[in-house]
Amino acid sequence: DGGITQSPKYLFRKEGQNVTLSCEQNLNHDAMYWYRQDPGQGLRLIYYSQIVNDFQKGDIAEGYSVSREKKESFPLTVTSAQKNPTAFYLCASSILSQGANQPQHFGDGTRLSIL
Amino acid sequence: AQSVAQPEDQVNVAEGNPLTVKCTYSVSGNPYLFWYVQYPNRGLQFLLKYITGDNLVKGSYGFEAEFNKSQTSFHLKKPSALVSDSALYFCAVKNRGYQKVTFGTGTKLQVIP
Numbered sequence: 256d257g258g259i260t261q262s263p264k265y266l267f268r269k270e271g272q273n274v275t276l277s278c279e280q281n282l283n284h285d286a287m288y289w290y291r292q293d294p295g296q297g298l299r300l301i302y303y304s305q306i307v308n309d310f311q312k313g314d315i316a317e318g319y320s321v322s323r324e325k326k327e328s329f330p331l332t333v334t335s336a337q338k339n340p341t342a343f344y345l346c347a348s349s350i351l352s353q354g355a356n357q358p359q360h361f362g363d364g365t366r367l368s369i370l
Numbered sequence: 371a372q373s374v375a376q377p378e379d380q381v382n383v384a385e386g387n388p389l390t391v392k393c394t395y396s397v398s399g400n401p402y403l404f405w406y407v408q409y410p411n412r413g414l415q416f417l418l419k420y421i422t423g424d425n426l427v428k429g430s431y432g433f434e435a436e437f438n439k440s441q442t443s444f445h446l447k448k449p450s451a452l453v454s455d456s457a458l459y460f461c462a463v464k465n466r467g468y469q470k471v472t473f474g475t476g477t478k479l480q481v482i483p
Binding site for chain 1: 379402404406411412413414415416419421460464466467468469470471473474475476
């Protein structure tokens with residue numbers, strides 16, 4: 256079955272540590288997105304990418320970094336500069352070739368906590 | 371700029387009764403509108419979307435949504451609620467020609483047996 260795989264499901268970060276969240280899709284989608292979900296705040300966009308080797312900052316990019324070396328993969332690094340990283344992180348993808356009205360497909364998330 | 375508001379943090383409805391989850395939006399031009407559902411510790415699942423045309427959109431699991439341009443609303447409805455419909459529901463808006471989607475803060479639907 257095609258879909259989006261996020262790993263790990265749970266992740267713990269120590270003070271001063273960078274951690275990387277994995278996101279892989281086999282849907283052949285062009286665009287990929289990273290969102291942060293906090294209770295009562297909905298989803299906030301961190302970064303997105305429409306094509307390999309290119310990505311744009313979202314609304315809350317500070318303290319995060321991404322790469323898009325392959326169409327299938329869009330890893331997110333939470334750096335030590337992100338002072339409040341505890342959240343549920345969601346990766347999503349969408350087709351661009353069929354127009355701008357296509358829905359996003361989501362992975363099942365990674366829950367990041369501070370030790 | 372684009373924004374979406376879900377005025378109710380929680381909606382409670384008895385099983386078998388009709389349900390409505392409210393959404394209003396603000397966007398320049400004609401919008402694309404979406405509803406998603408999220409179960410605990412899972413990602414969002416797409417329910418339905420409005421692109422153009424008929425103001426009543428039918429989606430998955432018996433859900434439908436009514437687009438009202440004059441009231442800039444896109445309320446989610448279902449004629450008869452099931453306990454299994456209990457989840458978190460998100461409305462989302464997208465300006466045509468713009469890649470970013472803006473999500474609402476979510477409404478928790480509780481269907482009471």
